[in-house]
Amino acid sequence: MEEVIDNKAVMIVGNYGTGKSHLMSVIAAIATDADNIAFVQNKKFGKDMEMVAGKFEVLRLKVDGLTMPLREVILAEIEDEFANRGIDYSVPNLDNVRDNARLIKEVMQAFQSKYPDKGYLIVID
Structure with missing residues (x-):
């Protein structure tokens, strides 16, 4: 890193x-x-x-048998986990998101406000 x-x-x-x-x-x-x-x-x-x-904080997800789009599943789990960690972040209405890279940067900025020296590892099984 x-x-x-x-x-x-x-x-x-x-x-x-x-x-x-x-x-x-x-x-x-x-x-x-x-x-x-x-x-x-x-x-x-x-x-x-x-x-x-x-060097990382980890979010573990098990994803199987879902009909919800993967992007929505991951972002909903991130939002829930951030709330548990005391990180103030709400995922915007995804119908209005035109740039996923910008969205991920916003997620990471929120994460780094609490964990400035850590990465965020998402493990999806």
């Missing part, structure tokens, strides 16, 4: 039972708390995770 790079989303795809959810849980646990690296047995993976260790 100290480097100015274009951070992107990562999608993990695999067959049922291959460990995708477990991997995401491990990554989220380390991203939230650097002390969790001590529990990693694969030392190369642990070393690679040092760059994100303890």
Whole structure:
């Protein structure tokens, strides 16, 4: 996060039972708390995770069988979680949103008002 790079989303795809959810849980646990690296047995993976260790707040979502658009689901969950964290933010009427990038910047500005030194990791299963 100290480097100015274009951070992107990562999608993990695999067959049922291959460990995708477990991997995401491990990554989220380390991203939230650097002390969790001590529990990693694969030392190369642990070393690679040092760059994100303890530098994120995490929102975990389970999304299956929904008919609601994914954008609306994610933003509603963010709004609820922000309220639980004491962050003042309301998602605008999405029918009027013409620029998703601007919307995400507004979300992150609200997040960084409370967590200026942290990233925001959203894990969707």
